[in-house]
Amino acid sequence: MMPRPADDAAGDQGKPTAPFPPLPQIDDMQRWNDVALRLQQMWLTFQTEQAMKGAPPARMADPAYWIETMHGWYRQMPLANPASQQRLFEESMDLWQAVLGQFGIGPAGGPVEGYGSSGGTPAPELPRKDRRFKDERWRAQPGFALIHQTYLLLSERIEAMVDEMDHVPEDRRDQLRFATKMLIEAMSPANIPALNPVVLERTVESRGENLVRGMENLIADMKRGQLTHTDPDAFTLGANLATTPGKVVHETPLYQLIQYSPATEQVFAVPLLIFPPWINRFYILDLNPEKSFIRWAVDQGLTVFVVSWKSADSSMAEVVWDDYIRAQIEAIDHVRERLDVPSVHTIGYCVAGTTLAATLAILARRDEAEKVKSATFFTAQVDFENAGELLHFIDDQQIAAIGGMETDGYIDGRLLAATFNLLRGTDLIWNYVVKNYLLGEGYPAFDLLHWNGDVTNLPARWHREYLKDLYRDNLLVKKDRLSADGTPIDLSRIETPCYIQAGREDHIAPASSVWRLLDHLGGPARFVLAGSGHIAGVVNPPAAGKYQYWTNPDETDSLDTFISGATEHKGSWWPDWIDWTTAQDDRKVKAAGKRKPGGKGDTVIEDAPGRYVKTR
Numbered sequence: 001m002m003p004r005p006a007d008d009a010a011g012d013q014g015k016p017t018a019p020f021p022p023l024p025q026i027d028d029m030q031r032w033n034d035v036a037l038r039l040q041q042m043w044l045t046f047q048t049e050q051a052m053k054g055a056p057p058a059r060m061a062d063p064a065y066w067i068e069t070m071h072g073w074y075r076q077m078p079l080a081n082p083a084s085q086q087r088l089f090e091e092s093m094d095l096w097q098a099v100l101g102q103f104g105i106g107p108a109g110g111p112v113e114g115y116g117s118s119g120g121t122p123a124p125e126l127p128r129k130d131r132r133f134k135d136e137r138w139r140a141q142p143g144f145a146l147i148h149q150t151y152l153l154l155s156e157r158i159e160a161m162v163d164e165m166d167h168v169p170e171d172r173r174d175q176l177r178f179a180t181k182m183l184i185e186a187m188s189p190a191n192i193p194a195l196n197p198v199v200l201e202r203t204v205e206s207r208g209e210n211l212v213r214g215m216e217n218l219i220a221d222m223k224r225g226q227l228t229h230t231d232p233d234a235f236t237l238g239a240n241l242a243t244t245p246g247k248v249v250h251e252t253p254l255y256q257l258i259q260y261s262p263a264t265e266q267v268f269a270v271p272l273l274i275f276p277p278w279i280n281r282f283y284i285l286d287l288n289p290e291k292s293f294i295r296w297a298v299d300q301g302l303t304v305f306v307v308s309w310k311s312a313d314s315s316m317a318e319v320v321w322d323d324y325i326r327a328q329i330e331a332i333d334h335v336r337e338r339l340d341v342p343s344v345h346t347i348g349y350c351v352a353g354t355t356l357a358a359t360l361a362i363l364a365r366r367d368e369a370e371k372v373k374s375a376t377f378f379t380a381q382v383d384f385e386n387a388g389e390l391l392h393f394i395d396d397q398q399i400a401a402i403g404g405m406e407t408d409g410y411i412d413g414r415l416l417a418a419t420f421n422l423l424r425g426t427d428l429i430w431n432y433v434v435k436n437y438l439l440g441e442g443y444p445a446f447d448l449l450h451w452n453g454d455v456t457n458l459p460a461r462w463h464r465e466y467l468k469d470l471y472r473d474n475l476l477v478k479k480d481r482l483s484a485d486g487t488p489i490d491l492s493r494i495e496t497p498c499y500i501q502a503g504r505e506d507h508i509a510p511a512s513s514v515w516r517l518l519d520h521l522g523g524p525a526r527f528v529l530a531g532s533g534h535i536a537g538v539v540n541p542p543a544a545g546k547y548q549y550w551t552n553p554d555e556t557d558s559l560d561t562f563i564s565g566a567t568e569h570k571g572s573w574w575p576d577w578i579d580w581t582t583a584q585d586d587r588k589v590k591a592a593g594k595r596k597p598g599g600k601g602d603t604v605i606e607d608a609p610g611r612y613v614k615t616r
Helices: 008-012 026-053 063-074 082-101 142-164 170-186 197-206 209-224 293-299 321-339 351-365 388-393 396-403 413-423 425-438 447-453 460-472 511-519 559-564 574-584
Strands: 246-251 255-260 266-268 272-275 304-309 344-349 372-378 498-503 525-530 548-551 567-570 588-590
Touching: 026 209, 082 142, 142 170, 170 388, 170 425, 197 209, 197 425, 209 425, 246 321, 255 293, 255 321, 272 321, 272 351, 293 304, 293 574, 304 321, 321 344, 321 351, 321 460, 344 351, 351 372, 372 574, 388 413, 396 460, 413 425, 498 511, 498 574, 511 525, 511 559, 525 559, 525 574
Parallel strands: 272 304, 272 344, 344 372, 372 498, 498 525
Antiparallel strands: 246 255, 255 304, 266 588, 525 548, 548 567
């Protein structure tokens, strides 16, 4: 971003520096007209192309769609209450006097000496702070200071009104809180070009070229049906993502099974089988050599397998939860038979962890629990009573709306990505609206954001039943209320040693919800609370030296009790996990035969990361 030009004359007069360079002269008007014509032509061309294709509106990438949706919910709030209006007016007047007084304006004002000039005074200390308005230009002029301070005041008061509403069921109140938050984020002055001083300055400096680039970005996203977060050409699977050496050793219409090549002469006898969530690509655990959990586990001497789920298409219209549980059992058996071992260590991440719990319960009921030596759960829930903000999308009305978005028996992954982005709207939607569309900035090369945008489709029937049975009705924790593959599910039958990891700032699987897995297991379990959230709390290699984790060896009956007596450890929890896992069985064998996939006499399908992870 270009620096603001100094204005020594203004500084000498004790007035704030003007936040913009001089307005364009008459001889620049042709350039501005050219920009306006280019913007108009780009939009007309896009509309014509869409009309010729008969393409439906790309609602997932259109902020206006989400704003209108939130408006529908928002109208239910009684904002016309006269007492609330009067109180808000009085608070606004007090705020405006205080803010203007910082600039020497009005009865509360005093002399101001040269803010923004060389040797000038510090920026005004405004009563409300928010990182969306951290740029000094939001404080350089009283107008922009008033705009964003008033917005922050209104945000606080409107959110408080939800709690003051009478005769509203608590679950509905939670939905209204969420909807109100989403609408407030959308209506931020930072998202409105004419009210954002950073955008205005960039527009003047570039003579509107930022708006042209922004329009190009917007049209590209609308064609994709998805908001772009990172440079789409910066990463290639198998080249600079998912590069850990391995082979696809088995495949079905639902998944491929990848085995990774050993990095040590001896390996632990019990192999590790990882089940990543099928709502995302597995390579979140193999982003690059420095961040890869898979490569790190191989380096520790584990024989690692991972399931790469197929993104749903019309052939998977009838796939249900039973199919994913059968796939987990089949993968467990395939690894056991391939390496001629009696049991495997398992990891289930997010929804695959939920399914792993059901798999373990079914194996226990079938007297086959010995097939799994240990089970690790990454940010996985089984009790959905306190499942966080995703519950706002899980009433009958929302489920029916989701059903209307089905295409040939599957749910487009872009819709799911938009839903998850809404949970962090400021960071994952509006921040990029400003950067990509208003400022016209280029995209960064960021592997995690690339993965986040590499969406997968879901079988529609599975999705509906999962939302109803688990999120809405919470049946998984009710003994024998659910069954799969003909076997009733009772989680209390699970006696397999379990390692349960939760993220302290997780907004998808809240730590308090993950904790409740402990209430339903029948065997030994170790709970570890990691710093950060759903992704960074898991993908935290020891070499990075980031975050922390907490352990508590005492018997505790709640997460709060656990935290109050917990010991904090700096850095990654991965070493704690490998110590716990290998303590279940520390026998080692030579890394030979089928421990080296694709070796002599071993038929494999293709190199890792395989075909399935590359299909949309």
